[in-house]
Amino acid sequence: MTDAEFNRLVEFLESRYGINLASKKVIVQGRLDNYLARQGYATYDEYLNAVEGDRSGHELQNMLNILTTNHTYFWREPDHFVFLREVILPWIVEKERHTHDIRIWSGASSSGEEPYTIAMVIKDFLGLNYGNWDSTLLATDLSSEVLKFAMKGVYLKEKIEVLPPAWQRSNFKRVDEFNYRVSDDIRKNVLFRQFNLMNDFPFSKKMHCVFLRNVMIYFSEDTKRKLVNKIYNILEPGGYLIIGNTENIDKEATRLEYVRPSVFRKTDM
Numbered sequence: 001m002t003d004a005e006f007n008r009l010v011e012f013l014e015s016r017y018g019i020n021l022a023s024k025k026v027i028v029q030g031r032l033d034n035y036l037a038r039q040g041y042a043t044y045d046e047y048l049n050a051v052e053g054d055r056s057g058h059e060l061q062n063m064l065n066i067l068t069t070n071h072t073y074f075w076r077e078p079d080h081f082v083f084l085r086e087v088i089l090p091w092i093v094e095k096e097r098h099t100h101d102i103r104i105w106s107g108a109s110s111s112g113e114e115p116y117t118i119a120m121v122i123k124d125f126l127g128l129n130y131g132n133w134d135s136t137l138l139a140t141d142l143s144s145e146v147l148k149f150a151m152k153g154v155y156l157k158e159k160i161e162v163l164p165p166a167w168q169r170s171n172f173k174r175v176d177e178f179n180y181r182v183s184d185d186i187r188k189n190v191l192f193r194q195f196n197l198m199n200d201f202p203f204s205k206k207m208h209c210v211f212l213r214n215v216m217i218y219f220s221e222d223t224k225r226k227l228v229n230k231i232y233n234i235l236e237p238g239g240y241l242i243i244g245n246t247e248n249i250d251k252e253a254t255r256l257e258y259v260r261p262s263v264f265r266k267t268d269m
């Protein structure tokens, strides 16, 4: 890949998806070289022409599936789920005691481990009242491949073993020796959709809580600032934003208030 081709790819991805891969040439090439060879492209320019010119969007989707980093796991960064249970859910349940409506969005849900963990926390928290609340979670990602996987909801046994044993029993059904499927009452409570965080947010109702963990690391400061501002606008007064533990938000650039590491709140009502 020539420098000019690499710059073209970087510019394309950053302008449309916010993903900045300028310092990742080796990784990008490592991921794409085989694909280009298999598909019979002679140069990266030829490939990029095909991506940009493909009206079906198929080649572009393949590119996003290959270049996004989708690493995730159940019960990742547990502090956030404890905070959800002990602080955020009691606040929502009090606030929405008349509507019984909980609105949480997992904005970079990858293969589903994060939104399913959130759904299990909600089910555990609501207990016998679980069925009386509409707690359907929105889970979105750019990659169609991880969304497809997430919707199936089938995970290797060792992936679910990080969850409390009682949760493994009550929230999964054994498929075979190696695989377990998320139970129907959890799966029906997570709505997976493809969505690019760079687009305008189409929500008709404001969110009580947004999980946006381990995705902004790929974005520039400017992109992050704009994104956090958009999230501010779709949060309920008092609503929370949770980011990854290794990420940060420039406190000067947002009206969200810092609550504790990686947790922010829209405090102006």
Ligand SMILES: C[S@@+](CC[C@H](N)C(=O)[O-])C[C@H]1O[C@@H](n2cnc3c(N)ncnc32)[C@H](O)[C@@H]1O
Binding pocket: 017, 018, 019, 068, 069, 070, 071, 072, 073, 076, 107, 108, 109, 110, 111, 114, 140, 141, 142, 143, 146, 195, 196, 197, 198, 212, 213, 214, 215, 218, 244
């Ligand atoms: C490392 S995973 C994080 C998964 C999960 N939130 C967690 O913390 O375990 C990052 C995800 O962000 C998604 N992503 C990257 N850019 C995006 C964009 N512009 N819009 C939506 N999703 C994006 C990727 O496809 C990937 O699945």
